[in-house]
Amino acid sequence: MPSPTLSQPVIDVSTNWSRLFSEMCELLEATMQVVSVRTTRMAIAGPSPDEQDRREFSLMSVEKGEAASESILAMHSGLMNLTMVLAKDTNAHLWATSAAVTTLVSSRSATQWFECQTELLRFATDFPAHPLQLVSSATSLMQEILAPIHNRATANARRLAAP
Template structure:
């Protein structure tokens, strides 16, 4: 029994995690630059910021809220999807094991019993969750969850001259 509809190769798995690592590093670098620029602007603006600074500081708050909300939504939908896939694979695995156990119990000959036992052992030894698929899916969920924050951080860094 195969548990997943596709099983990524180790190269694909490595590529997914490398993309996540690269995106995260880029996001952290952009965030550092944006914080540096905005902190300097806040310090120079003092207690009475001008209109341009007030707009920038307001934008900063709104963007953080929006990005956090979008990130949480992406993480939630990604985890629900991953959970559903795992539940379906596990259900299929349990059903196949039940069918194989019933076939074993209703065997009518020694040959049939040995064949059914081999089929049941094969199913029992198979894992319903493919570790490579699970690792690849996890990288995808994390990457999609960080995407809204990454997009805003890199856009702000470019706009503010930090990148």
């Protein structure tokens, strides 16, 4: 008996989810490292931090604002693109369904009517046309939204870990 093979959309979804999970784990690990180093530095510096600590503490605020802005922009553009794809797919589905209904109504025989009804039911059950592609697109969008935060957190963890 041949082994079942996975289709490309299933592989894409699995790959994207794995990548997102991995990046989330990296982000959480880097965040814990950075928070630990910075809070320790704050505690040691006390009420009068030196110049290096003041630069680091100022950098924290600037980086958070920049990363948040970039994430919001990625979310906005990604959601706009995803909305356009969904609108296009929905429009195509509505036109195809309307054509199938028109063909069903204009059937001239019982056989033709059953064939047209089968086609109409196929349209009803096939929407959305590419559900796995939609899931994969949403997962990719999450990666794009988190990328600025991930990049800064991991870069800070590497920089602060350096001797």
